[in-house]
Amino acid sequence: MKALLIVDIQYDFCQGGALAVPDGDTIIPTVNKLIDHFDVIVQTQDWHPEGHSSFASSHQDKEPFDTVEMDYGTQVLWPDHCVQGSKGAEFHEDLNTLKSQVIIRKGFRRAIDSYSTFFENDQKTATGLTGYLKQRGITDLYTVGLATDFCVKWSILDGIDEGFNMHIVEDAVKGIDLDGSLDEAWDEMKKKGVKVTQSEDILS
Ligand code: VGL
Numbered sequence: 001m002k003a004l005l006i007v008d009i010q011y012d013f014c015q016g017g018a019l020a021v022p023d024g025d026t027i028i029p030t031v032n033k034l035i036d037h038f039d040v041i042v043q044t045q046d047w048h049p050e051g052h053s054s055f056a057s058s059h060q061d062k063e064p065f066d067t068v069e070m071d072y073g074t075q076v077l078w079p080d081h082c083v084q085g086s087k088g089a090e091f092h093e094d095l096n097t098l099k100s101q102v103i104i105r106k107g108f109r110r111a112i113d114s115y116s117t118f119f120e121n122d123q124k125t126a127t128g129l130t131g132y133l134k135q136r137g138i139t140d141l142y143t144v145g146l147a148t149d150f151c152v153k154w155s156i157l158d159g160i161d162e163g164f165n166m167h168i169v170e171d172a173v174k175g176i177d178l179d180g181s182l183d184e185a186w187d188e189m190k191k192k193g194v195k196v197t198q199s200e201d202i203l204s
Pocket residue numbers: 008013046078115146147148149150151152
């Protein structure tokens with residue numbers, strides 16, 4: 001059984017947002033069309049407390065897009081974004097969220113960031129999504145959303161490790177691209193065995 005995984009289509013990742021993904025909101029009409037073709041819809045929501053450790057503003061002498069060493073490895077530092085309860089953390093109003101059955105919030109622990117919707121960035125702390133999907137008999141996840149080279153990529157890599165067939169809908173994702181991170185993400189996902197598909201293959 002298949003499900004649609006909609007990653008982080010929130011104002012802060014869209015045009016004018018704090019961490020805008022270039023052309024991020026242009027995928028929304030395609031995502032809305034895909035929603036009609038799935039019975040199970042899972043959404044993720046980046047959901048940080050103020051002063052989150054992934055914010056450059058939480059570190060002395062650091063700028064957005066610098067990196068810092070955390071207990072769990074290297075962490076990119078971001079502009080403050082998707083702060084719990086803020087407008088930027090809300091789903092974009094053009095996105096049809098009515099059919100979403102579960103919303104996985106991530107990044108809510110101050111000391112750990114979470115790109116993947118399966119595990120936080122320590123690669124150990126589970127979100128519970130695996131259990132939810134397995135109990136519902138889901139075998140195939142079709143992934144769309146933002147950003148290809150961070151939350152989409154890590155969700156796909158972890159999803160494969162968790163035993164799911166992970167598909168990426170190429171025309172329904174957009175990336176940030178820091179120093180070639182977008183090409184690298186595609187290479188990593190393909191090497192790991194992601195199945196690349198186009199929205200028209202699903203919609204036709
Ligand atoms: C994301 C950076 C920081 C994402 C979230 O959704 O890809 N990227 N937080």
